[in-house]
Amino acid sequence: EPEVTQTPSHQVTQMGQEVILRCVPISNHLYFYWYRQILGQKVEFLVSFYNNEISEKSEIFDDQFSVERPDGSNFTLKIRSTKLEDSAMYFCASSELGQITEAFFGQGTRLTVV
Amino acid sequence: GQQLNQSPQSMFIQEGEDVSMNCTSSSIFNTWLWYKQEPGEGPVLLIALYKAGELTSNGRLTAQFGITRKDSFLNISASIPSDVGIYFCAGQTSGGSNYKLTFGKGTLLTVNP
Numbered sequence: 338e339p340e341v342t343q344t345p346s347h348q349v350t351q352m353g354q355e356v357i358l359r360c361v362p363i364s365n366h367l368y369f370y371w372y373r374q375i376l377g378q379k380v381e382f383l384v385s386f387y388n389n390e391i392s393e394k395s396e397i398f399d400d401q402f403s404v405e406r407p408d409g410s411n412f413t414l415k416i417r418s419t420k421l422e423d424s425a426m427y428f429c430a431s432s433e434l435g436q437i438t439e440a441f442f443g444q445g446t447r448l449t450v451v
Numbered sequence: 452g453q454q455l456n457q458s459p460q461s462m463f464i465q466e467g468e469d470v471s472m473n474c475t476s477s478s479i480f481n482t483w484l485w486y487k488q489e490p491g492e493g494p495v496l497l498i499a500l501y502k503a504g505e506l507t508s509n510g511r512l513t514a515q516f517g518i519t520r521k522d523s524f525l526n527i528s529a530s531i532p533s534d535v536g537i538y539f540c541a542g543q544t545s546g547g548s549n550y551k552l553t554f555g556k557g558t559l560l561t562v563n564p
Contacts, residue, residue, distance in 0.1 A: 428493050428494070437543070437549060438552070441496075444493045
């Protein structure tokens with residue numbers, strides 16, 4: 338069964354460092370998303386991406402965040418200068434059509450900022 | 452922003468028991484979804500509800516979209532150890548984005564064999 342794959346599964350980084358979280362969406366999907374879940378909190382929307390541009394972003398997705406589809410298979414989330422409060426599980430998702438209700442989620446990358 | 456209140460926060464039950472959890476909101480939702488998250492995995496969609504009053508089953512799972520469009524419940528019958536995980540409700544609000552889901556905080560289910 339096709340699946341969304343995320344790497345790494347766990348990333349530890351020092352405050353102020355840049356991190357790149359990687360995702361390989363399902364191959365025929367055209368819409369991509371990032372969500373995050375701070376420990377003990379709800380899953381929150383960060384950004385959606387289609388046709389090489391951001392379709393929508395939340396207030397969490399400030400100038401420290403960026404997304405990119407550098408090639409035909411990867412979708413990345415970059416955090417420019419990490420803060421302690423960026424520690425969370427980051428989930429990538431993809432859907433064939435632009436409807437999050439039909440998206441598949443990856444297994445997540447746990448980011449720990451120390 | 453929209454809030455989903457999910458309860459209970461956690462449940463500890465014996466194998467074979469039935470389980471019920473629910474979500475409520477002050478906002479109207481067009482779609483209600485129920486996900487399960489197992490350790491080290493992402494949320495997996497269990498049931499999607501698209502119409503007020505809709506009652507949908509998926510094996511031992513049954514979910515309903517409330518008539519007021521402000522609530523939903525998930526029932527699991529005859530629980531088994533592999534039902535363990537965190538169950539999330541999520542929804543899309545009326546007139547809201549196609550890309551954005553609002554999630555509840557989750558219900559942690561533990562099943563004692």
